[in-house]
Amino acid sequence: MEPLQAFIADCRGRAAQCAHAAIAVEAIAPVMHRFMREAERFLKPEHLRADPDHYARNAVYIAPEQDLSLFALVWTPGQWTPIHDHGSWGVVGVLRGTLHERSYVRVDGKTGDAEIDLKPGGVFLLDPGTITSFVPNPDHIHRTGVPDNAQPVVSLHLYGRNMDSFHIYDLDARSRRRVNVAHNES
Numbered sequence: 001m002e003p004l005q006a007f008i009a010d011c012r013g014r015a016a017q018c019a020h021a022a023i024a025v026e027a028i029a030p031v032m033h034r035f036m037r038e039a040e041r042f043l044k045p046e047h048l049r050a051d052p053d054h055y056a057r058n059a060v061y062i063a064p065e066q067d068l069s070l071f072a073l074v075w076t077p078g079q080w081t082p083i084h085d086h087g088s089w090g091v092v093g094v095l096r097g098t099l100h101e102r103s104y105v106r107v108d109g110k111t112g113d114a115e116i117d118l119k120p121g122g123v124f125l126l127d128p129g130t131i132t133s134f135v136p137n138p139d140h141i142h143r144t145g146v147p148d149n150a151q152p153v154v155s156l157h158l159y160g161r162n163m164d165s166f167h168i169y170d171l172d173a174r175s176r177r178r179v180n181v182a183h184n185e186s
């Protein structure tokens, strides 16, 4: 089995054995950490495509069962996600550059899509080899990207579902809505 396929199979097997998202990310994070040391050798040129208009999401693997997906994200300086949550667990590893993450905490005490009050939380600077992870309920609300004048970033994102949509938040409207997110096929 090729190393990339072996990595995916290992992650799938671990996720399948874990009843809870928090246990899954604990089991998968060390696998991702090891894989990051080798990933440059296994990623293909199509996984490293950038887009001048927005950060690029290059699919590496999407499970037919829709219960796992792996994307290589390529960030040009100045490209950021909106404030969002994933509704899923995720494990993220940084391959090149320093990925910035800004977290938000929901303080309105509700769980719906309206009357949302967000408070800015911590800021994380994630260097190559760093692994970060999240679990839903409560939602992990964050914004990720690369500041102007920084180096480009490549990061690997493994999710517990096909990450083809997520919630984006509107601070002024105090609301969130689910949007589809595009990706490049590999």
Ligand SMILES: [Fe+2]
Binding pocket: 084, 086, 142, 144
């Ligand atoms: Fe995210």
